[in-house]
Amino acid sequence: MADSGVVTVYGNGALCESTKKSTFSVKVGLAQMLRGGVIMDVVNAEQARIAEEAGACAVMALERVPADIRSQGGVARMSDPQLIKEIKQAVTIPVMAKARIGHFVEAQILEAIGIDYVDESEVLTLADDENHINKHNFRIPFVCGCRNLGEALRRIREGAAMIRTKGEAGTGNIIEAVRHVRSVMGDIRVLAEVSCGLGEAMVGINLSDAKVERYANRSE
Secondary structure, three states, X not given: OOOOXXXXXXXXXXXXXXXXXXXXXXXXXXXXXXXXXXXXXXXXXXXXXXXXXXXXXXXXXXXXXHHHHHHHOOOOOOOOHHHHHHHHHHOOOOEEEEEEOOOHHHHHHHHHOOOOEEEEEOOOOOOOOOOXXXXXXXXXXXXXXXXOHHHHHHHHHOOOOEEEEOOOOOOOOOHHHHHHHHHHHHHHHHHHHHOOOOOOOOOOOOOOOHHHHHHHHHHO
C-alpha cells in the first residue's frame, strides 16, 4: 500500500483495536531516544543527509520552514507524503513530520507511510481550536508543545509521549521559549515542594490478597 502511494483513511475511532496500538511505555521509550539531541528542520533529502552527517538525532520533514510559513501566510498543512518518503529513504536517523492540531486524518496518513514521530504542531494552521488528537489511538509516539505545566499535563493525558516548549516559531526570538521553559520547570518545582512529606502514593489493591477477599466477604 505504501509503495503505491495509496493510504487508507479511517474514522477517529477506527484505530482503537488493541492490535493496532503500542503501549504508552513503548512510545515514551522511543521518545527518550531524542533527549539531549538536535532535531533539524529539513525540506529535502539532501538537507536531511547533511543533518545526519552533522550529528542530528532526528530530522523534521517540512515543505516550508516555520519562518517561511509565517512570512507567506495562507493555510499550512501536513507535508507532501512523497517528500517525507524521499527523506526517509535518504537517512537512517528517525524522521518526524508535523500534523495540524486536531487533524487526526493527517496523523493517520503519517502513520501509514511509516513516519517515526508525529509533531502535533501549532506552527501549522489549526484544524480544531478546542480538541487535540486522541494520541492513544495510534502506534507511533506524538510530540506536543506547551506553554505551561497545565498544557503539558493535558497533552500527556491525551497520549503525548514527549513534550516540548512552544516558543515563537519562525522568529528567531527565543524569549518566548525561555519564558515557557521557566514556567513549566517552575511549576514542577512548586509541585515537588508542596508534595514533600506526603508519603508514598497508593499503588493499588491486590485483589488476589487473602485479606482483601476476607474483607469483601465480610462486607456482603
